[in-house]
Amino acid sequence: MAHIVTKCDFCDDPAIYDAKTILGPWAFVCNKHYNMYCSHMPGLSKRLEPVMPTEAASKVCRICGKKKPINEFYKFTDRHGQERYRTECIECNLKRKADKRRVNNGG
Ligand SMILES: [Zn+2]
Ligand SMILES: [Zn+2]
Structure with a gap:
């Protein structure tokens, strides 16, 4: 970039x-x-x-509602080749994955 x-x-x-x-x-x-x-x-x-340096940017997580620095969000490239950040922070993303795994195992 x-x-x-x-x-x-x-x-x-x-x-x-x-x-x-x-x-x-x-x-x-x-x-x-x-x-x-x-x-x-x-x-x-x-x-x-x-x-603007990227480090200064921040974003509000959709799940926990906390404002966090942008580097605490996963980055991905959309189908237009544009770099974007996920709407949930890494912490919530990992939590959600863990929850899903629990459900898939039949609890
Ligand atoms: Zn000059
Ligand atoms: Zn979050």
């Missing part, structure tokens, strides 16, 4: 702003180059969407 990170037009750092530069044209700029070329006209800049 490749995140598309816009690069600064003046160096290899990730761009933070799309802004009009003192050189004339608009450009993607990192924080440093924003200060260097664009800070004189703050009205002519657009902050780019920050790339």
Whole structure:
């Protein structure tokens, strides 16, 4: 999975702003180059969407109703090839499996 990170037009750092530069044209700029070329006209800049790290994401489990970090949910790929997370957390998923096994054994 490749995140598309816009690069600064003046160096290899990730761009933070799309802004009009003192050189004339608009450009993607990192924080440093924003200060260097664009800070004189703050009205002519657009902050780019920050790339959210996956670790920060969380999800509410459908079974226990607890909010848990996304890495406590099983990931799967749906038929469209899209990565998704299960609606129940790993803990509930395992619990449910254990319950099913008990039923299948005739209890
Ligand atoms: Zn730069
Ligand atoms: Zn749960």
